[in-house]
Amino acid sequence: MKQYIIRRLLQMIPTLIGISIIIFTISAMVPGDYITARDNPNMTAERAAELRAIYGLDKPDWQRYFIWAGNMITGNFGTSLQHKLPVMEVIGEYVWNSFIIAFFAMILSWLIAVLAGVFSAKFQYSLLDKLITLAIFVCMALPSFFIGLLLIKWFALDLKLLPVGGMTTAGLKGGSWTYIWDVVKHSILPISVLTMLSIGGLSRYFRTSMLEVIRQDYIRTARAKGLKERTVIFKHAFRNAMIPAITLLGFELPGLFGGAMIMEQIFAWPGIGHVYLNSINMRDYPFMLGFTIFLAMLTLIGNLLADLLYGIADPRIRLK
Amino acid sequence: MRKKWSLVLASALALTMILSACGDKKENEGSGNNGSPNQESGFIAATDTSKNPKQAKDRKDTFIIGMTDPKGIFNPLFMETAYDYYVVYSTFDTLITYKADGSYENSLADKIEISDDNLTYTYTLKDAKFTDGTPVTSKDYLFTWKMLLDPSYDGDSDALSANIVGGKEYREGTASEIEGIKIIDDKKFSVTVSEYTALTPVDLGYVYVMPEHYYGKDYKQGSLESVKALNSKPLGSGQYKLVSYKAGQEIVLEANEDYFRGTPKIKNLIYKTTTDSTNLAMLQSGETDMNNISVSVDNVEALKEMGFMNIDILPNNGYGYVAFNHKKEILSDVKVRQALTYGLNRAEIVEGYYGPYADVINIPESKVSWAYTEDGINTYDFDLEKAKSLLEEAGWKVGADGIREKDGKKLKLNFSATANNPVVDALLPIMTLNYKELGVDFVAETLEFNAIMDKKSTGDFDMFFAAWGLTPDPDNTIFISNGAQNDFGYSNPKVDELMAKGKKELDLEKRKAIYKEMYQEINKDAVFIYMYQRTNMEAYNARANGFDISPYKDFPFSLYQVELEQ
Numbered sequence: 033m034k035q036y037i038i039r040r041l042l043q044m045i046p047t048l049i050g051i052s053i054i055i056f057t058i059s060a061m062v063p064g065d066y067i068t069a070r071d072n073p074n075m076t077a078e079r080a081a082e083l084r085a086i087y088g089l090d091k092p093d094w095q096r097y098f099i100w101a102g103n104m105i106t107g108n109f110g111t112s113l114q115h116k117l118p119v120m121e122v123i124g125e126y127v128w129n130s131f132i133i134a135f136f137a138m139i140l141s142w143l144i145a146v147l148a149g150v151f152s153a154k155f156q157y158s159l160l161d162k163l164i165t166l167a168i169f170v171c172m173a174l175p176s177f178f179i180g181l182l183l184i185k186w187f188a189l190d191l192k193l194l195p196v197g198g199m200t201t202a203g204l205k206g207g208s209w210t211y212i213w214d215v216v217k218h219s220i221l222p223i224s225v226l227t228m229l230s231i232g233g234l235s236r237y238f239r240t241s242m243l244e245v246i247r248q249d250y251i252r253t254a255r256a257k258g259l260k261e262r263t264v265i266f267k268h269a270f271r272n273a274m275i276p277a278i279t280l281l282g283f284e285l286p287g288l289f290g291g292a293m294i295m296e297q298i299f300a301w302p303g304i305g306h307v308y309l310n311s312i313n314m315r316d317y318p319f320m321l322g323f324t325i326f327l328a329m330l331t332l333i334g335n336l337l338a339d340l341l342y343g344i345a346d347p348r349i350r351l352k
Numbered sequence: 353m354r355k356k357w358s359l360v361l362a363s364a365l366a367l368t369m370i371l372s373a374c375g376d377k378k379e380n381e382g383s384g385n386n387g388s389p390n391q392e393s394g395f396i397a398a399t400d401t402s403k404n405p406k407q408a409k410d411r412k413d414t415f416i417i418g419m420t421d422p423k424g425i426f427n428p429l430f431m432e433t434a435y436d437y438y439v440v441y442s443t444f445d446t447l448i449t450y451k452a453d454g455s456y457e458n459s460l461a462d463k464i465e466i467s468d469d470n471l472t473y474t475y476t477l478k479d480a481k482f483t484d485g486t487p488v489t490s491k492d493y494l495f496t497w498k499m500l501l502d503p504s505y506d507g508d509s510d511a512l513s514a515n516i517v518g519g520k521e522y523r524e525g526t527a528s529e530i531e532g533i534k535i536i537d538d539k540k541f542s543v544t545v546s547e548y549t550a551l552t553p554v555d556l557g558y559v560y561v562m563p564e565h566y567y568g569k570d571y572k573q574g575s576l577e578s579v580k581a582l583n584s585k586p587l588g589s590g591q592y593k594l595v596s597y598k599a600g601q602e603i604v605l606e607a608n609e610d611y612f613r614g615t616p617k618i619k620n621l622i623y624k625t626t627t628d629s630t631n632l633a634m635l636q637s638g639e640t641d642m643n644n645i646s647v648s649v650d651n652v653e654a655l656k657e658m659g660f661m662n663i664d665i666l667p668n669n670g671y672g673y674v675a676f677n678h679k680k681e682i683l684s685d686v687k688v689r690q691a692l693t694y695g696l697n698r699a700e701i702v703e704g705y706y707g708p709y710a711d712v713i714n715i716p717e718s719k720v721s722w723a724y725t726e727d728g729i730n731t732y733d734f735d736l737e738k739a740k741s742l743l744e745e746a747g748w749k750v751g752a753d754g755i756r757e758k759d760g761k762k763l764k765l766n767f768s769a770t771a772n773n774p775v776v777d778a779l780l781p782i783m784t785l786n787y788k789e790l791g792v793d794f795v796a797e798t799l800e801f802n803a804i805m806d807k808k809s810t811g812d813f814d815m816f817f818a819a820w821g822l823t824p825d826p827d828n829t830i831f832i833s834n835g836a837q838n839d840f841g842y843s844n845p846k847v848d849e850l851m852a853k854g855k856k857e858l859d860l861e862k863r864k865a866i867y868k869e870m871y872q873e874i875n876k877d878a879v880f881i882y883m884y885q886r887t888n889m890e891a892y893n894a895r896a897n898g899f900d901i902s903p904y905k906d907f908p909f910s911l912y913q914v915e916l917e918q
Contacts, residue, residue, distance in 0.1 A: 063803045064801075068806065074823065075837075077836050116423075125424075189633055189636060189637060197626065197627070198626075201639070203602070296627075297628070297629060298629045300625050313801070
C-alpha cells in the first residue's frame with residue numbers, strides 16, 4: 033500500500049511538469065501582459081520597458097518558464113502583480129471563504145442527491161420519480177444568477193430575513209459566536225443556490241447507478257432470502273451503488289477550493305473565484321499560473337484519494 | 353500621481369469584461385451644474401427620508417460605503433485600482449489638493465513660493481501630524497520621493513517626468529541622495545527641477561506624504577520590499593486611520609482626532625465590498641449608506657423610488673472613441689475619416705445605450721474642463737449625403753457590387769470592439785448599417801480587451817472602439833507625432849507645436865487659447881471618431897450631509913466634513 037502511494041506520488045511529477053508547460057504556453061500565447069492590461073494613457077514607452085524589466089517580462093518565453101518553474105520547485109509561487117503579495121498569501125486570504133460555502137453546499141447536495149437518486153430509482157417511473165426529476169431539472173435549468181437575485185429579492189428585501197450579500201455585517205462587534213451566527217446568516221443563500229445547481233447532475237448519477245445495482249442477481253437473492261425491503265435497498269444495493277460515487281468525490285476536491293465565480297459576484301461573497309478571474313483579465317500571470325497549478329495539484333491528489341478509497345471500499349479492485 | 357483618472361478607466365474596462373455590465377467605477381463628479389445643457393446630470397435630492405430603513409437609521413456614528421473590493425494596496429506608491437485610491441484618500445494627504453472646479457488649493461502645504469526662473473519651489477508645511485502622533489516634516493516629503501525614484505519602484509507614477517534635479521541619478525543608483533530636494537528646516541524645504549512645465553506644480557505638490565519613521569525603517573536604496581510589506585497597514589496624516597482590513601470584505605476606519613482640518617464628524621467609516629448585482633439591494637436594505645451605481649435609466653428610477661437616497665449624476669472624466677489607423681492608406685486620407693464620422697449616427701448609438709445620461713462629443717475633452725471649447729468645432733452631425741460626397745471627392749466610387757472602389761481596390765475596413773460590452777452591442781448594429789449604406793465593406797469582430805490593446809500596439813488594425821480616461825490637465829501624448837500613446841500614426845506639426853507650447857505656458861488664459869486651437873485642429877482632422885462622454889452616479893443615504901463632490905474631487909476628499917443626521 034505504502035509503495036503504491038509512493039509510486040503514484042512519483043507519477044504525479046511528470047504529469048505536473050506537463051501541466052505546467054501547457055498552461056505556461058497558453059498564457060504566453062495570449063496577447064497582452066500586465067502593462068497593456070492596465071492601459072495607462074500616460075505611461076511612456078520608457079516607463080513601460082522599465083516595468084517589464086522589473087517584472088521579468090522582457091525575457092524570452094522559454095527563459096521565463098524555467099525561472100518560474102524553478103521558483104515553483106523551491107515552493108516559491110511568485111508575487112501577484114495585482115496584490116503585490118506572495119501568491120500563496122493571496123490564495124490563503126480568500127480560499128477559505130470559498131471553502132466554507134463549497135464544503136457545506138457539497139454536503140447538502142450529496143445528501144439530497146443521494147436520497148433523491150435512491151428514491152427515484154426505487155420507485156422508477158412512479159409519480160414520485162417524475163416529481164423528483166422535474167424538480168431537479170428545474171434547478172439545473174434555471175440560471176444561477178436568476179435564482180440568486182430572486183432569492184435576494186424574496187428573503188432579503190421583501191421578508192427582510194437574511195442579509196443581501198457579503199460574508200459579515202459591516203462593523204460587527206461581539207464574540208466569536210456572534211461572528212459565526214453572522215456568517216451562517218450570510219451564507220444561507222449562496223449555499224442554497226450552489227446546492228440547487230449541483231444536485232441535478234449528482235442525483236442522475238446516483239439514480240442510474242442504483243438502477244443498475246437493483247437489477248443485479250445478488251439483490252434478487254437478498255429479496256428471495258426474505259430480507260426487509262429497507263435492508264435490501266440501503267444495505268445491499270446502496271453500498272454497491274455508491275462505489276462509482278467515490279470517483280466523483282475525488283473530483284470534488286479541487287471544486288472545494290476553486291471558488292464559484294458567478295455566485296461570488298451575486299452575493300458579494302469574498303471568495304477566490306473572482307480574484308482568479310480578475311487575474312486572467314489583468315494578465316496577473318504569477319497569480320493565474322500559481323492558482324492553476326494549485327488546482328491541478330488538488331485534482332491529482334483528489335484522483336489518488338479516490339483510487340485509494342476505491343480499494344478500501346471494494347476488495348475486488350484492491351491494488352497491490 | 354495625476355494618473356489616477358486613467359487608471360480608473362483601465363480598471364473600468366477590465367470590470368466591464370468581467371461583469372459584462374457597464375463599467376461601473378468611480379470618478380464621480382460634483383453636484384456642480386456645469387454639466388452641459390443636453391445632458392441629464394446634477395443633484396437629485398431624496399424625496400421621502402421617512403422611508404429610511406431601520407438598519408441604516410440605527411447606525412448613529414458609522415457610515416458604510418459600498419464599493420468593489422480593493423486589492424489591499426493602501427499605499428500611495430503602489431495603489432492601482434480606484435478602490436484602493438478611496439482608502440488612500442481617506443488616510444493620506446498631499447501638499448496640494450483639487451478643488452471642486454479642478455483647480456488646486458494648498459493642503460498640507462501652508463505656503464508655496466516659486467522662484468523667478470520657475471525652477472525652484474519652496475514649500476512650508478502646515479502643523480499636521482501622522483495618526484501615530486509624530487509631526488509631518490520635510491524629511492518625510494524627501495523620503496517619499498526617494499521611494500518614488502527608487503530603482504525597484506514598480507508603481508504607476510512616472511516619477512522621472514517631474515524632472516527633479518538628481519532624480520535620474522537616484523533612479524540609476526549613481527547617487528544616494530536626491531540633489532534637487534533641499535531640507536531647510538523641519539517644516540520648510542525646496543525642490544528644484546531641471547525643466548519646468550505647466551504640470552510641475554502638480555508633479556511636485558500632488559504627492560502623498562508618507563512617514564519616514566514608519567515606512568523607512570528597513571528601506572535601502574534599491575529595495576522597496578519592506579515598504580510593500582506595509583501595504584495593508586497604512587499610516588498617514590489623513591482624515592481617518594485604519595482599524596482593520598478583511599480582504600474581500602471590509603475596511604474599517606476610525607476618525608483621526610488630530611486631523612489638521614479638524615476632527616471628522618463621523619466617527620467610524622467602513623468600506624464594504626459590494627458587486628454590481630447587489631449594490632442597489634444593499635442600499636435599499638440599509639446594509640450600506642453609499643455606493644457608486646452605474647448610470648442607466650432603470651438604475652436612476654430605482655434609486656428615486658427608494659426615496660431616501662441623494663443622487664449625484666456627474667460627467668465622467670473620460671470618453672469613448674473609435675480609433676483610426678492613420679498608417680493605413682485608406683484612412684490616411686482626412687476626407688475618408690471625416691466621411692466615416694459624418695456617416696455614423698452617433699446620437700442614436702449613445703441614446704440607445706445611455707439614454708439621456710451621456711453626450712455625443714466632438715473633441716477629446718471633458719465638458720467640465722477649463723480647456724473645453726465649442727468655438728470653431730465641427731459637430732459632424734449625422735449626414736449620409738455629406739459623407740457620400742466626401743468619399744466621392746476622395747476618389748472612392750461605387751462599384752458594381754455596391755462597394756466603393758478606388759484604383760481597383762475595395763473600400764474594406766476591419767473593426768474590433770470589446771466582447772460582452774453593452775455599449776458595443778448598441779454600437780455594432782448601427783455602425784454596420786450606416787457603413788453599408790455608405791458603400792463600405794465593413795467587417796466587425798469582438799475581442800477581449802487585451803487582444804485589442806495588442807492590435808493597437810502592433811498596428812494590426814483599421815479601426816477599433818475603446819474608451820479613455822482624462823487627466824484634469826489637457827496635456828497628453830496621444831496626439832503628438834510619435835507620442836508615447838500615439839499608436840495611431842497621427843501626425844500634425846501644428847498640433848505638435850501647440851502641445852509643446854501649452855505644456856510650457858503657465859498662464860491659464862493663454863493655455864486656454866492654445867488648447868482651443870489644438871482642439872480645432874484635432875476636430876478638423878477627425879483623428880478619431882469621438883463618440884461620447886458618459887456620466888457617473890454617486891448615490892448616498894440622505895441622512896448624510898456635507899459632501900462636496902465634483903468630477904475632479906472624489907467623495908473621500910470631503911468625508912471629514914460629512915455629518916450624520918441623528
